[in-house]
Amino acid sequence: MALLDIKNLTLYIDTGNTTVKALEKVNLTLNEGEIRALVGESGSGKSLMVRCIIGAIPDYWSIKADRITFDGQDLLNMSYEQRRQIMRREIAVVFQEPTSSLDPSVTIGEQLEESIPDEFIEKGWFWQKNRQRRQIAIGLIHKVGIKNHDQYLSSYPHEIPKDVSQKIMIAMALASEPKILIADDSTRGMESTTKTQILRLLVKLNKTKNLAILFVSHDLLAITSIAQSMTVLYCGQTVESGKVKSLLKRPLHPYTKALLDSAPSFQLSLPTKSPLVALDGTIPTLQHLPAGCRLGPRCPNARKECVQVPVPRAIQEHTYSCHFPLHFPDKLAKKSPRHTRGLTADENINE
Numbered sequence: 001m002a003l004l005d006i007k008n009l010t011l012y013i014d015t016g017n018t019t020v021k022a023l024e025k026v027n028l029t030l031n032e033g034e035i036r037a038l039v040g041e042s043g044s045g046k047s048l049m050v051r052c053i054i055g056a057i058p059d060y061w062s063i064k065a066d067r068i069t070f071d072g073q074d075l076l077n078m079s080y081e082q083r084r085q086i087m088r089r090e091i092a093v094v095f096q097e098p099t100s101s102l103d104p105s106v107t108i109g110e111q112l113e114e115s116i117p118d119e120f121i122e123k124g125w126f127w128q129k130n131r132q133r134r135q136i137a138i139g140l141i142h143k144v145g146i147k148n149h150d151q152y153l154s155s156y157p158h159e160i161p162k163d164v165s166q167k168i169m170i171a172m173a174l175a176s177e178p179k180i181l182i183a184d185d186s187t188r189g190m191e192s193t194t195k196t197q198i199l200r201l202l203v204k205l206n207k208t209k210n211l212a213i214l215f216v217s218h219d220l221l222a223i224t225s226i227a228q229s230m231t232v233l234y235c236g237q238t239v240e241s242g243k244v245k246s247l248l249k250r251p252l253h254p255y256t257k258a259l260l261d262s263a264p265s266f267q268l269s270l271p272t273k274s275p276l277v278a279l280d281g282t283i284p285t286l287q288h289l290p291a292g293c294r295l296g297p298r299c300p301n302a303r304k305e306c307v308q309v310p311v312p313r314a315i316q317e318h319t320y321s322c323h324f325p326l327h328f329p330d331k332l333a334k335k336s337p338r339h340t341r342g343l344t345a346d347e348n349i350n351e
């Protein structure tokens with residue numbers, strides 16, 4: 001059973017004049033101990049997905065889904081208090097901008113100690129409890145690779161470098177010993193040495209703590225260096241999902257192919273100075289969403305059938321949503337070839 005299982009999630013947002021489907025029938029699974037990347041260009045809906053998972057959406061937005069479960073528990077229909085408990089203990093998030101997530105008026109040590117759940121502190125006098133909190137905080141800070149804890153625990157957020165802030169955010173996220181860590185574009189804008197350190201830390205936590213990680217990013221190089229599987233989003237729709245190796249070797253959706261083709265690191269055979277391939281146009285805004293497959297207006301393979309939303313199909317562990325997938329002769333693609341299968345309404349798209 002998947003630790004996090006999202007099936008056909010649709011998010012409705014009121015844009016003033018009308019209500020739009022900002023996410024449409026999105027599927028995502030995250031298994032225990034897995035690192036899965038959620039990838040897509042800016043505006044594809046990655047952060048909205050994170051907000052739906054953690055329940056941070058305003059009352060005037062609405063969600064419909066066949067299921068959203070964490071460890072078998074139905075996140076959609078549980079009480080506010082139960083959901084809060086899960087968010088407090090089981091699912092932790094590290095956001096993109098560490099400095100804006102930390103309180104500028106409180107020292108790092110105090111903030112770190114505050115993030116340790118009361119249940120982890122043994123009964124005793126208040127000074128004993130304070131000492132325990134400090135010891136746990138020091139342990140956490142060592143766990144994320146910061147050795148000189150004295151220097152940082154007494155500092156304020158503006159006094160420490162950005163990479164250390166990001167590690168502190170990860171330490172705070174680990175304080176409750178969660179089962180899932182969501183890293184929402186947490187390496188964006190970092191220079192490469194710092195980025196490598198954070199990526200190494202995530203892999204280490206995944207290996208040593210069996211921590212499942214949802215790595216949200218559009219940095220394909222970072223994704224391929226740490227994730228085992230990936231889900232590709234375009235404009236609020238899941239276009240393809242599967243093992244990273246399989247998607248890199250044989251992308252079936254034209255968007256995934258375009259995404260890979262646009263990254264220089266994956267174009268080693270390209271002669272020097274030749275232009276990189278990119279799709280024409282830009283991702284549409286929520287007010288101008290095309291009908292059917294939302295890649296339609298930009299897709300080199302689009303035909304009239306693409307005004308209908310494609311049904312997700314699977315070849316072994318690789319799923320895709322496209323009427324005319326790559327590597328399939330046209331006739332076969334249209335007729336749902338024998339070696340692919342449509343996914344039934346209840347079926348888990350498990351990689």
Ligand SMILES: Nc1ncnc2c1ncn2[C@@H]1O[C@H](COP(=O)(O)OP(=O)(O)OP(=O)(O)O)[C@@H](O)[C@H]1O
Pocket residue numbers: 013022040041042043044045046047048049185218284285286
């Ligand atoms: N609070 C909001 N109100 C209305 N529309 C929103 C809101 N937040 C995001 N959107 C819209 O939803 C779409 C998806 O946005 P989202 O931030 O999830 O993209 P993203 O993939 O995370 O992009 P980035 O990589 O730049 O963070 C965009 O068209 C965006 O304009």
